[in-house]
Each structure stands twice: as structure tokens, then as C-alpha cells.
Amino acid sequence: MKLTLRIWRQHGPRTPGRLVDYPVEISPDASFLEMLDVLNERLTREGEEPVAFDHDCREGICGMCSLVIDGTPHGPEKATTTCQLHMRKFSDGETITVEPWRARAFPVVKDLVVDRSAFDTIIRAGGYITAPTGTAPEAHSIPVPKPDADDAFQAAECIGCGACVAACPNGSAMLFTAAKVTHLGLLPQGQPERYSRVVAMLEAHDELGFGGCTNTGECTAACPKEIPQDVIGRLNADFLRAARKHR
Numbered sequence: 001m002k003l004t005l006r007i008w009r010q011h012g013p014r015t016p017g018r019l020v021d022y023p024v025e026i027s028p029d030a031s032f033l034e035m036l037d038v039l040n041e042r043l044t045r046e047g048e049e050p051v052a053f054d055h056d057c058r059e060g061i062c063g064m065c066s067l068v069i070d071g072t073p074h075g076p077e078k079a080t081t082t083c084q085l086h087m088r089k090f091s092d093g094e095t096i097t098v099e100p101w102r103a104r105a106f107p108v109v110k111d112l113v114v115d116r117s118a119f120d121t122i123i124r125a126g127g128y129i130t131a132p133t134g135t136a137p138e139a140h141s142i143p144v145p146k147p148d149a150d151d152a153f154q155a156a157e158c159i160g161c162g163a164c165v166a167a168c169p170n171g172s173a174m175l176f177t178a179a180k181v182t183h184l185g186l187l188p189q190g191q192p193e194r195y196s197r198v199v200a201m202l203e204a205h206d207e208l209g210f211g212g213c214t215n216t217g218e219c220t221a222a223c224p225k226e227i228p229q230d231v232i233g234r235l236n237a238d239f240l241r242a243a244r245k246h247r
């Protein structure tokens, strides 16, 4: 199939960017990132700068791929990361616009690569449990009710790609933060730090320049792992309990 890729090119964080058109011919069975690989091989052969983009596992598990495709984070296929998106989802002759995540807290590094270290800062603020080291305990020694385990597992599916932030009109990372708070807050091991965690992570979230949540739901719609908005409700409930505890 023949396509035109309209790609955001930006030399560095402080230089202005622009959209540049590249014609490509690609198999419908190629993945979106394989198409960019093919384009980059051609650009390199022609002595041009290849397009910078993030990727790692290419299996939908690491969260590194991060492209806004035709205005939608990760493109048109629901519950699919950019690396799992295939060109058969597009039509021959189409023009596809490819941009980086757009959010104040995710500054552009180059072309399609943004700095998502703000997520690491939120995790450092409280997205962990403190546990004594030693041999791993027997898996069934701490019973966890099945509904709690299911909800914790669902929240733990968040791969930290940042699509929720890119989709949110407020540039909020509430879905990401709430997924981590929910994952740990539902399990027995996460209880000792449950309330200090939610306060610390929200403080970091706000200080890093992420916007507030106004329940538009774009985050959940764009999430490749379909993390539900319920996790934000859980975060808000824990935050209120934390506020009452400290009053």
C-alpha cells in the first residue's frame, strides 16, 4: 500500500518543529513501527536524519512506544499500543499524521520522542512497598480476596506509556497515578503506606505540571490496557481518608 506519512520533525527541545511529508510504500502486514524502520533505512541511505521515535519490547508490554496517530494516542485501534498496530488498519492512499505526545509535563526531546521521566518521579514519591528483604514468602501465606486480586491485577496492567496524559485535555496523569495507587492499595502488602502513598504521589503529580482530572474519560478511552476510570474514584476516596486521618 502507498501512504503519505506527515511526521513531526523537531531537532531538539528548544527548536521549533514542523510536519514533514514522506511518501512510503509498505506491506499491509507491517506494523506501524516497522514502517518507520523502513522509512528510516531509506532516509539514512539518502543521507537524511532518521526520524527519532521511542520503542523497546514491540510486544505491547513496556510502554515505550508513544505516537499520536491522526490525533489519537496509539492510533485508531482500541486497546492497542503503537507497536501492535498494523498497517492493514489503514487505507491505501491515506495520509497519516504522526506526532509526539503533547503535554506540558512531557517535553519533546527530538522528533517523536518525549521526556516521560515525570512518571518516574511520581513512582519515586510512593509507587512502591517497603518490605524487609529475605527469601520470597510462600505465595499463599497472605490470602487476598478474589475481587481485590482481580482489581489489583487490572490496575497493574498499566504500562506507563502516557497515552492517558496525551489524550487528556488537561494533560492530567490521574489515570496513571490512580492505577499505581489502586494496584498497591488493594493488596495487604500495600496497606502500611496506603495513605502516605496517595498524598505523596498526588503532590508529585501536581508539582510536575500535570493538570487536574475533570472526568472527561479520554484517558480510559486512549489507554491501550483499558484501565478503567474507577481507579480514579479509588484514588480520590483514599485521598479523602488520608486527609481525615491527618486532620
Ligand code: FES
Binding pocket: 054, 055, 056, 057, 058, 059, 060, 061, 062, 063, 064, 065, 081, 082, 083, 084, 159
Ligand atoms: S514498544 Fe513496548 S509497548 Fe510498544
